[in-house]
Amino acid sequence: MKKGSLAANLKLTLPPSDEVSISKFLTKSGTFMDGDLLVNREGVRIVSHREVEVPPPIQPSDNQMNLADLYVIKVIGKGNGGVVQLVQHKWTGQFFALKVIQMNIEESIRTLIARELKINQSSQCPYIVVCYQSFYDNGTISIILEYMDGGSLADLLKKVKTIPEPYLASICKQVLRGLLYLHHEKHIIHRDFKPSNLLINHQGEIKITDFGVSAIKASTSEQANTFVGTLQLYVERIVGGNYSYKSDIWSLGLVLLECATGQFPYLPPDQAKLWDSFFELMSAIVEQPPPCAPSDQFSQEFCSFISACVQKDPKDRSSAQDLLTHPFINMYDDLNIDLASYFSEAGSPLATF
Secondary structure (H helix, E strand, O other): OOOOHHHHHOOOOOOOHHHHHOOOEEEEOOEEEEOOEEEEOOEEEEOOHHHHHOOOOOOOOOOOOOHHHEEEEEEEEEEOOEEEEEEEEOOOOOEEEEEEEEOOOOHHHHHHHHHHHHHHHHOOOOOEOOEEEEEEEOOEEEEEEEOOOOOEHHHHHHHHOOOOHHHHHHHHHHHHHHHHHHHHHOOEEOOOOOHHHEEEOOOOOEEEOOOOOOEEOOOOOOOEOOOOOOOOOOHHHHOOOOEOHHHHHHHHHHHHHHHHHOOOOOOOOOOOOOOOOHHHHHHHHHHOOOOOOOOOOOOHHHHHHHHHHOOOOHHHOOOHHHHOOOHHHHOOHHHOOOHHHHHHHHOOOOOOO
């Protein structure tokens, strides 16, 4: 690629200045507030506009978990200014994942944390990782989450390298139900959809997690135009256009291709090396044809499903609701796919203490 051609082809957009200052944070007397979100050592709640001025105290319920009742076993993840710990409840023996975030971080990151807390507070779906409770105390946010003992889909791929089609169909069915809930019931664009944000357990479940960069929209037709997220880049984001729920569908296609083939769909010209720059990768996404599943290695149904996900024009992509009726999703149902056995046999570095 010629130097200088990137600027001509890509219109990179950064978050507008008010994106990171939209929320005014208040941290005093053991309370963290962001708009109508209130968190303290007793828990989290959404307050009314009138309560924002003089917020009432949060009263803990009799069955609410307390941080003092959790025993830390080990650190199982890091990121976004904090760590994720495997913890065990002292009285019941149940395991949880505890995300601990020091809030002496820049305001833009605090905005992402507040957004995640709001989404966690309102989401109830069997295909979304459960958030049990959140606390703020002594400058630290602590979030008690469901522990998915199989780790992430990224961890699984390190062990198995590729995932056979029948298992991918079963995995995809659960993920699509989670996306359908986010998109059509909660009006949320995940915006960071990748293998490490899809968690599995030994019961054969796969659930979506990590909403730190998700966008909450007013309706399913509303769009966003900020440039955030990771390598799961959508064409519409790179060129500075609007993106919507169909952007998560693009990422779903890339995730499935990576699971099926064992490699990220966009490879540099010299496949023995990494991309020379982040900008060359973005340019390749814009200039190259959309990726596809090799027709000599995969079924016609799988190839068609991938194509429905990775159309460059979002208008041409299928929705989560449409994809749930695609022939690929149910073509292996008669095989009685057992994801619990598959995940267990693959083993997990996080499931052993």
